[in-house]
Amino acid sequence: MFIDFTQVELCAGKGGAGSVSFRREKFVPKGGPDGGDGGRGGHVLFIVDTNLRTLHDIRYRKKYHAENGRHGDGSNKTGRGGKDICITVPAGTLIHRKGEVDILADLTEDGESFVVCQGGRGGKGNARYKTATHRAPRTAQKGMPGESGFFEIELKVLADVGLVGFPNAGKSTLLSKLSAARPKIADYPFTTLEPQLGIVKYEEYHSFVMADIPGLIEGASAGKGLGHQFLKHIERNKIHVYLIDVQDESPENTFETLKKELGQFNPDLVLKPYLICRTKMDLNLELTKGWESFSDEFMDISAVSGQGLNELIQKITELLDVQD
Numbered sequence: 580m581f582i583d584f585t586q587v588e589l590c591a592g593k594g595g596a597g598s599v600s601f602r603r604e605k606f607v608p609k610g611g612p613d614g615g616d617g618g619r620g621g622h623v624l625f626i627v628d629t630n631l632r633t634l635h636d637i638r639y640r641k642k643y644h645a646e647n648g649r650h651g652d653g654s655n656k657t658g659r660g661g662k663d664i665c666i667t668v669p670a671g672t673l674i675h676r677k678g679e680v681d682i683l684a685d686l687t688e689d690g691e692s693f694v695v696c697q698g699g700r701g702g703k704g705n706a707r708y709k710t711a712t713h714r715a716p717r718t719a720q721k722g723m724p725g726e727s728g729f730f731e732i733e734l735k736v737l738a739d740v741g742l743v744g745f746p747n748a749g750k751s752t753l754l755s756k757l758s759a760a761r762p763k764i765a766d767y768p769f770t771t772l773e774p775q776l777g778i779v780k781y782e783e784y785h786s787f788v789m790a791d792i793p794g795l796i797e798g799a800s801a802g803k804g805l806g807h808q809f810l811k812h813i814e815r816n817k818i819h820v821y822l823i824d825v826q827d828e829s830p831e832n833t834f835e836t837l838k839k840e841l842g843q844f845n846p847d848l849v850l851k852p853y854l855i856c857r858t859k860m861d862l863n864l865e866l867t868k869g870w871e872s873f874s875d876e877f878m879d880i881s882a883v884s885g886q887g888l889n890e891l892i893q894k895i896t897e898l899l900d901v902q903d
Contacts, residue, residue, distance in 0.1 A: 583734040583812075585638045586677060591725025592620025592645040592661035594699035597707070599719045600653035612716055613655050614705040620698030620725040621645030621661030629689040631669040632776070634734050645696070648722060651704040661698055671737040671815065677729040687737060695730060699723035733811075736774045738790035740895055741816035743837055746793075748822040749858035751775065752882040754791040757892070774812050781892050787899055790816065810844040817902045818895065819853040823877075825860055828869050852898045856880045856891065 595617025602610025623645050643666065649658035674684045674695060684693040702720030709716055742750040758777025775791040792812050813819065821837055823830050834855065841848040855877040857870065861884040878894070880887035 583634060585634050585732050586729060587637060587640070587732060588642040588727070588729050589623045589696045590642070590644040590727040591623050591696035591698040592647040593724050594618070594620045594701040594722030595648035595650040595658035595661075596721050597702035597704035597719035598651035598653060598656075598658075599705045599717055601715065602654075611714060612705040612709050613653055614719055615651035615653070615656040615658065616704050616707070617651045617701030617720075617722045618648030618658035618660040619701050620648045620722070622663045622694045622698045622725075623666070623696040624663060624692050624694040625666050625668050625672065625674060625684065625686060626692040627670050627672070627686045627689055628667040629670050631667060633669065634672070634732055637666060637668070637732065645698060645725065648698065648701050650722075651701070651719070655704070655706055658701060660701075663698070665692075668732065669734055671735045673733045673735065675731055675733075677731050683730075696726040696728070699725040735815055736776065736790050736792070736812040737788065737815055738776060739787040739817050739899055740779075740789040741813040741819050742789065742791050742822060743813065743819050743841070744822035744858075745824075745833065745837075748824050749882055750791045750822055753822065753858070753880070753888075754789055756882040756885070757888065758789060779892065779895075781896060785896070787895065810841070810848075813841070813848065814845055816851065818898045819848070819851055820891075820895070821853060821855045822858050823855065825857050825862060825870070825879075830857070830869050830873050834873075834875065852902070854878065854891070854894055854898070856887075858882070860884070860886050 597617050598614035600614040602613045604610060623643055643664050645664045646661035648661045651658045668686060670687050670689065672686045673682055674693065675682050683695060686693060700723045702722045705716045705719045708718050742753065744750055754775060754777045757779045777789050778786050779789050780786045790812065821834060823833050827833050838849050855875055857877050857879050859881060860879045861881040878887055878891060880891055
């Protein structure tokens with residue numbers, strides 16, 4: 580199951596208390612204060628692991644509590660710090676406090692981390708309070724509480740190229756042909772119910788990430804069908820490839836509908852570079868009047884026969900080079 584949203588309660592550890600202690604040795608009957616500081620509480624942090632693809636691992640654990648710091652001790656011994664809790668998430672994860680719009684972190688790089696809740700500071704031991712006029716303080720500081728709260732964790736797929744089209748436009752078949760990805764493919768709508776990523780290699784040591792995302796339908800920007808669940812995953816794409824079935828009798832309307840849904844969800848989406856592909860050319864159908872009047876430039880491809888795929892990769896790489 581693809582999990583791209585969850586809510587968690589996070590609690591950093593409390594700092595340990597400082598110690599009240601006095602040096603007591605056989606030949607030092609009136610030793611001064613030697614109470615050590617408390618250790619800090621453990622942090623709660625997120626760290627990116629690019630091997631992960633969903634938020635499934637943290638969906639069923641609703642609360643995380645880092646370890647408290649240990650109390651200080653005599654002989655100026657500082658208490659041990661509490662252990663941090665590291666929560667691994669996929670690249671493309673957004674973190675914000677529940678009910679708030681502002682994003683606390685946008686984690687996109689492998690190994691990137693963010694401390695969302697700081698552990699409490701350890702309290703000072705009584706040795707810290709010794710002065711020239713106050714040689715035997717019996718005061719120590721309590722540890723500070725750690726930060727806590729409820730947070731919303733959201734995943735937006737990271738890909739260079741996003742495939743956009745109605746159900747059964749051939750997105751999954753194209754992705755499986757160009758990469759090692761193996762999305763579910765069948766001849767009925769909404770075969771793909773979750774985003775699929777594939778790495779498309781070209782030339783030597785070059786590649787880009789392509790995303791096959793569930794098929795768009797009219798009204799998606801208003802939440803119809805898979806709606807927002809689909810649209811949010813194409814916000815990060817550098818370019819879009821619109822796929823329109825050669826059998827479509829109104830390709831111009833289809834293209835305008837696709838752009839309209841993207842634009843209503845986020846106006847910036849229609850400003851990104853794009854390509855248009857007429858798919859399933861292996862069917863050898865006669866060109867319809869709709870296609871004859873199609874005003875935008877498009878490419879003919881077939882994921883089954885391989886027609887036009889090398890040219891498609893070339894055009895994609897040219898657009899990506901301009902973006903970098």
